Amino acid sequence: xxxxxxxxxxxxxxxxxxxxxxxxxxxxxxxxxxxxxxxxxxxxxxxxxxxxxxxxxxxxxxxxxxxxxxxxxxxxxxxxxxxxxxxxxxxxxxxxxxxxxxxxxxxxxxxxxxxxxxxxxxxxxxxxxxxxxxxxxxxxxxxxxxxxxxxxxxxxxxxxxxxxxxxxxxxxxxxxxxxxxxxxxxxxxxxxxxxxxxxxxxxxxxxxxxxxxxxxxxxxxxxxxxxxxxxxxxxxxxxxxxxxxxxxxxxxxxxxxxxxxxxxxxxxxxxxxxxxxxxxxxxxxxxxxxxxxxxxxxxxxxxxxxxxxxxxxxxxxxxxxxxxxxxxxxxxxxxxxxxxxxxxxxxxxxxxxxxxxxxxxxxxxxxxxxxxxxxxxx
Ligand code: CAA
Numbered sequence: 001x002x003x004x005x006x007x008x009x010x011x012x013x014x015x016x017x018x019x020x021x022x023x024x025x026x027x028x029x030x031x032x033x034x035x036x037x038x039x040x041x042x043x044x045x046x047x048x049x050x051x052x053x054x055x056x057x058x059x060x061x062x063x064x065x066x067x068x069x070x071x072x073x074x075x076x077x078x079x080x081x082x083x084x085x086x087x088x089x090x091x092x093x094x095x096x097x098x099x100x101x102x103x104x105x106x107x108x109x110x111x112x113x114x115x116x117x118x119x120x121x122x123x124x125x126x127x128x129x130x131x132x133x134x135x136x137x138x139x140x141x142x143x144x145x146x147x148x149x150x151x152x153x154x155x156x157x158x159x160x161x162x163x164x165x166x167x168x169x170x171x172x173x174x175x176x177x178x179x180x181x182x183x184x185x186x187x188x189x190x191x192x193x194x195x196x197x198x199x200x201x202x203x204x205x206x207x208x209x210x211x212x213x214x215x216x217x218x219x220x221x222x223x224x225x226x227x228x229x230x231x232x233x234x235x236x237x238x239x240x241x242x243x244x245x246x247x248x249x250x251x252x253x254x255x256x257x258x259x260x261x262x263x264x265x266x267x268x269x270x271x272x273x274x275x276x277x278x279x280x281x282x283x284x285x286x287x288x289x290x291x292x293x294x295x296x297x298x299x300x301x302x303x304x305x306x307x308x309x310x311x312x313x314x315x316x317x318x319x320x321x322x323x324x325x326x327x328x329x330x331x332x333x334x335x336x337x338x339x340x341x342x343x344x345x346x347x348x349x350x351x352x353x354x355x356x357x358x359x360x361x362x363x364x365x366x367x368x369x370x371x372x373x374x375x376x377x378x
Contacts, residue, residue: 005066012052012067013074019047020078031081031205032350036161040082045116050089054098058106060114065240069247069302076251077258080354081205083251084361087244088157089113092237092362093120096166097184100225100233109164109184121162122241123153123185123211124234131367133168134177134231138213140169145220147171147183149191149213155361159209160194163187166237167213168230180230184222191216202353239315241362243305246298246318249326249358253294256326256333256351257287263346264336280336287329294322313375320368323358330355 005013024040031037044050052068054060068090076083094113097105112118129136138151149169156165165185172179185192195210225233261284264275274280297318304311330352334341341348359365 005070008063009067009070012063013070015047016049016071016074019043019049020075020082024075024078024082028079028347031079034204036207037079037082037085037205038161041085041116041119044082044086049086050116051094051110051114052090054090054094054110054114058098058114059111065243065306066299066302069243069298072244072247073251073254073298076248077255078251079205080248080252080351081203083248084203084206084245085119085158087241087248088122089120089162091241091244092122093158093162093164093166095240096122096182096224096233096237099236100182100229101184104221105184105224113164118163119158119161121156121158121165122237123156123159123165123167125153125155127152127154131364133234134180136168136170136180138167138169139173140171140181140183140218142171142220146217147220147223149183149185149216149218151213152195153211153213155198156209156211157206157361159211160197160207165192165211166224166233167218168234169213171227171230175228177231178228180234181227182224182230182233183218184224185216185218186222189216189218201356202350203357238362239312240305242315242319242368243298243301243311245358245362246294246301246315246322249319249322249355250291250294250298252326252351252355252358253287253291253322253329256330256348256355257284257291259346259348259351260284260287260333260336263340274336283332283336287332290325290329294318294325297321313372316363316368316371316375319358319362320365320372323355323365326351326355326358 048061051060052063053065056062072083072087097109113120126136140147140149167183167185170179171181191214193212198208264280267274301311301314301318333348337348
């Protein structure tokens with residue numbers, strides 16, 4: 001693996017870092033009040049950030065996956081909310097159409113998603129089917145020129161704001177995971193009902209909703225990929241999505257570390273800075289070592305993806321380790337800040353709340369260990 005970033009990748013890092021500081025940081029408090037960052041996403045679209053790894057012929061920036069991961073990483077240092085919106089939009093909201101769609105679907109949808117005119121979402125999880133994604137119950141029945149969908153989905157990131165949803169439904173329940181198919185569902189589809197907003201522990205500015213399909217009529221031309229290949233489409237794109245969540249976790253962890261170092265140098269107790277006292281200095285050393293390891297795993301997975309190599313196991317390792325690191329480092333950050341860390345006067349309590357879900361969505365840490373061990377034992 002090349003451990004040096006190219007000039008182009010460094011330019012992306014600088015551009016996104018500046019953008020995050022000048023445009024995202026000022027609205028973090030508004031997002032903390034629950035505001036969805038529409039204006040930020042519009043500006044990101046104008047800068048080409050909503051379609052970084054999408055080829056230029058489909059409206060994207062035509063850049064590499066590493067640049068895309070750099071963008072999520074840098075954005076998440078300032079706002080994990082914007083980080084997850086971008087990751088879900090690109091990895092699992094747009095990429096399935098790019099990889100499995102027809103030319104007509106790519107021209108119709110990817111071009112708008114990659115420029116940010118459309119926002120994407122991914123609807124796999126159901127009330128009784130989370131980790132066991134293949135047990136989903138939503139059904140799709142062909143009726144003439146339409147598929148009629150019935151069922152419900154939960155925890156849909158970008159739901160209620162998205163223009164398109166990649167929806168997974170069974171077209172042949174007797175075949176289990178091989179009976180699942182994928183559909184591109186537009187937001188105005190008759191019978192698609194946006195349900196309850198979840199009141200989450202963190203990521204307040206990102207919307208997470210329930211969806212229900214009540215005889216929702218999806219045009220047959222919006223069938224994505226081949227019949228019965230939906231589960232593979234979901235899994236293949238989750239491999240990519242998990243690298244994005246690893247980058248989001250890394251951003252949270254690094255921000256928590258940076259704030260902790262700054263605070264530990266300023267805060268004096270017992271006549272000297274707490275940073276110069278070993279109890280805190282060792283904590284910072286452990287935090288930094290874990291952040292560094294998470295960074296290496298995340299960029300290694302991105303590097304494999306960019307090289308067109310298999311990255312299923314590495315993506316899971318990156319997500320598993322980086323999300324664990326985000327949780328541990330943000331917990332330690334609160335400890336470094338002491339009582340102040342427990343208040344909303346400092347951002348470390350936000351990092352802690354935002355970190356937790358990284359161990360849950362796009363496959364829990366337990367699922368990542370299933371994926372890693374299955375690959376090891378093959
Ligand atoms: N790429 C392509 N195909 C794959 C694949 C991959 N990465 N992983 C599995 N498959 C294929 C297998 O080859 C197999 O194909 P065949 O039937 O032809 O043999 C088929 O899929 C079934 O594979 P498994 O037997 O391994 O499937 P399983 O039922 O044991 O499930 C699992 C595996 C890893 C547990 C999977 O269910 C899983 O990942 N669960 C977690 C679900 C998840 O991550 N949900 C996230 C929701 S989205 C989200 O969170 C977004 C957000 O809002 C932020």
